[in-house]
Amino acid sequence: MSTIALEVQGCSRRFRSRKGTVQALQDVTFQVPEGACCGLLGPNGAGKSTLIRILANVLKPDAGRISVLGEPLRWGKHAYKQQVGFMLEDLALMERLTGREQLELAARLYGLSPEQATATIEALVAPFEVATALDRWIETYSHGMRRQLAFLLALLHRPRLLVLDEPFEAMDAQALEAAITLLHAHHRQGATLLISSHRLDKLERLCDHLVVLHRGRVRFAGSLADFRDHLPAAESLETAYLHWLREG
Known part of the structure; x- marks a missing residue:
């Protein structure tokens, strides 16, 4: 029986605005087995980024329980982040540091020695264009x-669970290939991945599981093979997903 790396049960969150309440x-509710690479899919506004911000302890859910690597997620507690890596929609970079300084600071916070930090960085x-700009202030960086x-x-800290929100956005072809190579290598080392992306062609190269959100609810959670079994005529993940949206 596989171990569960991420378990979300009955998670709900609403936002209030002048125009009313948005659910x-x-x-x-879904589970991601340990060692899986899971794609998180859904149209704009489906709730993907909200869910990831809750997993990162940036937002507090209104209801529900979450378990990360076997431990319950508690609001305001951040020790679990030593074993989890996050890339959020809001990048929250330190503009007046250089890229190198930002990476070195993160390495120290994660407990890497100076030698480990240098080698890892x-x-x-x-393989990335940012390598040519590591000693420039981040405020001078392009979006990519x-x-x-x-x-x-x-x-950086080789997390057991890696959660990424649109990691491929604004990456050129070279950076995309480098990113996919790194993700494949990290996955082969036993890490669990949860990746939200509209680049279904890239997810298809990585993922063996899917969670599909639509209007804030889980519409599918399971293996990529099971998702395709619902749509046997589909030739690719993108084709299957577009067909699912039309039928759903």
Whole structure:
């Protein structure tokens, strides 16, 4: 029986505004087995980023229980982040640090020695354009470079669970291939991945599980093979997903 890396049970979250209440998540329940690479799919506004912000302890759910690597997630407690890496929609980079300083600071916070930090940073950044700008202030970075840096920060401490929100956005072809290579390698080392992305062609190369959100509810949670079994004529994940949206 497989161990569960991430378990979400009955998670709900609503937002209030001048126009009323928006139910961003409603009774969201799913599991991600340890060692799986799970794609998190859904149209814009489905609740994907809200869910990831809850997993990162940035937002507090209105209801529900979450277990991360076998431990209950508690609001305001951050010790579990030593074993989890996050890339959020809001990158939250330190504009007046250089890219190198941001990476070195994160490495110290994660407990890497100076020698480990140097070796890890050099290996991670080498295939990416941001490697040419590590000694510049982050405020001078392009949008693509910022996203590369945020992606590398999430991987820096080799987390057991990696949660990424649109990691492929604004990446050029070279950076995309480098990112996928890194994710494949991290997955092969036993890590669990949860990746939200509209780049279904890239998710298809990585994922063996899917969670599909629609209007704040889980519409599918299971293996990629099971998802395709519902749509036997589909030739690709993107084709299957578009067909599912039309039928759903």
